[in-house]
Amino acid sequence: MRSVLAIARKDLRLMFRDKGDVFFTFVFPVLLAMLFGFVFRGAATGGSRIAVALVVESDSRIAAGLAEDLAGDASLDVRRVTTREEATDGVRDGTFTAAIILPQSMQAGADRLFSGGSIPIEAIIDPVRRAEAGLIQGKLNELAFRQFPKLLADDAQSKRMFQSMREAIAASKDMGAAQKLAAGALIATAESFVKSMPGGDAGSKPAAGGAGAAWSPVQVRMQELPPRTGVPRSSFDVSVPQGMVWGIAGCVGAFAASVVTERSRGTLVRLRLAPITRAHLLAGKGLACFVTALLVELLLIVLAVTLVGTRVAQPGMLALACVLSAFAFAGLAMLIAGFCRTEAEANGAGRGALLLLALIGGGTIPLFFMPPILQTLSYASPFRWAVIAIEGPLWRDVAPAAQVTPLVVLAGLGFGGFAAGSRLGAFRDAR
Amino acid sequence: MLTLRDIRRSFGSTTAVDGLSLQVQAGEVFGLLGPNGAGKSTTIAIATGLLRPDAGSVDLLGLGSPADAEVRRHLGLAPQEIALYGELTARENLRFLADLYGLADARSRVEGLLAMVELDARADDRTEGFSGGMKRRLNLAAALVHGPRLVMLDEPTAGVDPQSRNRILELVRTLAAGGTTVLYTTHYMEEAAKLCDRVGIIDHGRMLDVGTVPELLARHGGTAGEASDLESAFLALTGRSLRE
Numbered sequence: 001m002r003s004v005l006a007i008a009r010k011d012l013r014l015m016f017r018d019k020g021d022v023f024f025t026f027v028f029p030v031l032l033a034m035l036f037g038f039v040f041r042g043a044a045t046g047g048s049r050i051a052v053a054l055v056v057e058s059d060s061r062i063a064a065g066l067a068e069d070l071a072g073d074a075s076l077d078v079r080r081v082t083t084r085e086e087a088t089d090g091v092r093d094g095t096f097t098a099a100i101i102l103p104q105s106m107q108a109g110a111d112r113l114f115s116g117g118s119i120p121i122e123a124i125i126d127p128v129r130r131a132e133a134g135l136i137q138g139k140l141n142e143l144a145f146r147q148f149p150k151l152l153a154d155d156a157q158s159k160r161m162f163q164s165m166r167e168a169i170a171a172s173k174d175m176g177a178a179q180k181l182a183a184g185a186l187i188a189t190a191e192s193f194v195k196s197m198p199g200g201d202a203g204s205k206p207a208a209g210g211a212g213a214a215w216s217p218v219q220v221r222m223q224e225l226p227p228r229t230g231v232p233r234s235s236f237d238v239s240v241p242q243g244m245v246w247g248i249a250g251c252v253g254a255f256a257a258s259v260v261t262e263r264s265r266g267t268l269v270r271l272r273l274a275p276i277t278r279a280h281l282l283a284g285k286g287l288a289c290f291v292t293a294l295l296v297e298l299l300l301i302v303l304a305v306t307l308v309g310t311r312v313a314q315p316g317m318l319a320l321a322c323v324l325s326a327f328a329f330a331g332l333a334m335l336i337a338g339f340c341r342t343e344a345e346a347n348g349a350g351r352g353a354l355l356l357l358a359l360i361g362g363g364t365i366p367l368f369f370m371p372p373i374l375q376t377l378s379y380a381s382p383f384r385w386a387v388i389a390i391e392g393p394l395w396r397d398v399a400p401a402a403q404v405t406p407l408v409v410l411a412g413l414g415f416g417g418f419a420a421g422s423r424l425g426a427f428r429d430a431r
Numbered sequence: 432m433l434t435l436r437d438i439r440r441s442f443g444s445t446t447a448v449d450g451l452s453l454q455v456q457a458g459e460v461f462g463l464l465g466p467n468g469a470g471k472s473t474t475i476a477i478a479t480g481l482l483r484p485d486a487g488s489v490d491l492l493g494l495g496s497p498a499d500a501e502v503r504r505h506l507g508l509a510p511q512e513i514a515l516y517g518e519l520t521a522r523e524n525l526r527f528l529a530d531l532y533g534l535a536d537a538r539s540r541v542e543g544l545l546a547m548v549e550l551d552a553r554a555d556d557r558t559e560g561f562s563g564g565m566k567r568r569l570n571l572a573a574a575l576v577h578g579p580r581l582v583m584l585d586e587p588t589a590g591v592d593p594q595s596r597n598r599i600l601e602l603v604r605t606l607a608a609g610g611t612t613v614l615y616t617t618h619y620m621e622e623a624a625k626l627c628d629r630v631g632i633i634d635h636g637r638m639l640d641v642g643t644v645p646e647l648l649a650r651h652g653g654t655a656g657e658a659s660d661l662e663s664a665f666l667a668l669t670g671r672s673l674r675e
């Protein structure tokens with residue numbers, strides 16, 4: 001066991017001291033995952049505009065005005081849908097970043113605006129789109145405020161508002177008769193002032209919250225959907241497994257070549273003379289590859305979680321998938337190592353084969369975007385099984401039963417790789 | 432200590448070792464002296480079990496073939512081609528081997544060897560930057576990490592400066608004085624003459640003669656008056672044609 005650890009530690013050192021290997025195993029995959037993530041982030045939301053579904057339940061003037069302003073907003077891509085259900089489904093399946101609902105109760109809220117009421121607006125957002133949620137909330141407040149001059153310019157509307165105010169004052173138990181009288185006079189003055197205003201001036205924004213700090217004339221109620229399943233919630237859900245594919249490919253390439261490197265630099269002689277068996281050698285090198293692959297996976301997941309807010313649906317299952325895929329690729333590395341008798345073979349044919357497997361296994365085109373032929377072909381790639389196994393608990397949130405096949409395939413690949421590799425040329429003369 | 436019986440090995444049409452027998456006694460420094468391509472390295476590879484002979488047998492310490500890991504434990508080899516990890520430091524190279532052999536006193540063995548080959552000052556430098564002599568010394572130290580009873584040194588002074596060569600020769604003497612058996616290959620006559628208790632002269636994969644240096648001189652030293660040294664004996668045995 002000590003000799004296995006000695007080999008693993010030595011190979012890890014060699015790996016981390018090789019600038020090329022470190023670049024292709026750690027740096028390049030992270031850059032790729034981030035780049036793809038950011039590039040396709042726009043694509044997922046339909047350009048730089050935020051896609052929102054709009055449901056107008058209220059037939060009030062204010063709702064109509066707000067709908068009109070939302071549609072005209074440059075940062076939003078608004079599509080009218082008829083029901084809340086339709087809008088919610090759209091958010092759930094990623095068509096929309098958010099759904100905005102202008103509810104029936106808007107009219108009542110507007111009427112009571114000067115007597116403690118507020119205008120209700122609802123928004124339903126996807127939890128992974130929190131970044132955009134803040135923007136939408138701000139936008140709704142701003143556009144709602146812009147409706148106020150229109151409200152006041154509307155005679156019928158302002159009449160209702162002042163009427164509501166008078167009723168509120170009349171009903172108040174805190175005010176004395178003199179105060180009520182004074183307030184009534186104030187309202188009358190205000191009403192005549194509003195009537196004298198030129199109509200339709202929507203240029204200026206009235207000061208908000210005039211009657212008290214806690215009161216806001218617009219109440220935007222944001223509601224988060226439960227985390228979605230089955231669809232990538234952000235472009236990073238797709239690009240992180242892609243990064244893993246390339247990182248693992250780099251790592252496998254490095255360790256597959258490490259056996260022939262030992263041969264060409266003569267150190268294999270020392271390993272062969274040591275009182276260890278071929279199994280020790282494979283276990284040591286495999287362990288180093290396993291650890292490196294695991295580090296790549298961990299690095300990408302940690303970066304995704306901390307930098308771009310990726311949320312892991314099933315952490316335990318994800319850990320298992322990472323461990324088994326690292327094992328599978330350690331086995332694959334030993335299989336390729338067994339095939340290669342020269343450094344040229346390892347760096348040419350070995351890395352070439354890996355590149356091909358990574359390509360058809362989802363390294364560039366995400367599996368679910370692939371045309372059917374490629375999808376079928378991808379079954380031959382170990383990378384496909386790793387991507388499936390990792391995506392399942394990362395964002396697909398699949399049932400445990402659905403994880404069984406990819407995990408079993410990965411475990412089989414690992415055992416098969418070690419078993420077959422140990423019988424191949426490069427290891428055969430290592431006892 | 433080491434017995435090779437009638438070993439043969441060919442590579443394609445080249446016969447590298449052609450029915451060679453050899454016996455190295457415990458505690459002696461045995462020199463295998465031969466021109467380039469004589470079959471020295473092939474003989475060593477067979478003796479260490481790295482290469483399978485086409486025919487013949489190998490016995491180490493009376494324990495059997497080096498195919499057995501427990502037998503191999505007693506064997507150290509400094510290969511002709513330097514076998515070190517260039518990206519590792521001198522200390523890391525030796526420490527790796529100590530751990531590979533599962534030595535309990537790995538740290539002290541490594542430090543002792545670094546001092547012995549006078550690399551303690553450069554112990555934390557990567558070996559890729561070492562000079563030929565430094566690499567040779569470390570290559571030798573690597574053969575000794577696990578304290579083998581028999582060490583095979585395949586041309587341990589190839590391509591080194593006189594200082595390093597001298598240090599290596601001293602080291603071999605120290606080893607022998609400590610009771611380690613040494614099989615030493617070289618094509619330098621004076622090394623063999625200075626160092627070896629017995630010398631075997633090998634060419635074309637065959638053992639031409641074995642004996643102490645005085646014995647060899649007596650048998651092949653040429654006529655009295657001519658330079659009566661090992662070189663003339665060597666040339667008398669192996670001929671004057673140029674080699675690989």
Ligand SMILES: Nc1ncnc2c1ncn2[C@@H]1O[C@H](COP(=O)(O)OP(=O)(O)O)[C@@H](O)[C@H]1O
Pocket residue numbers: 442445446447465466467468469470471472473474
């Ligand atoms: N792996 C090999 N493949 C083919 N020929 C070899 C191989 N190893 C050695 N030889 C040949 O066998 C002969 C003996 O080589 P070697 O044992 O290395 O000689 P020495 O160590 O005495 O210089 C040489 O002719 C050499 O070319």
Ligand SMILES: [Mg+2]
Pocket residue numbers: 471472473511585586
């Ligand atoms: Mg040689």
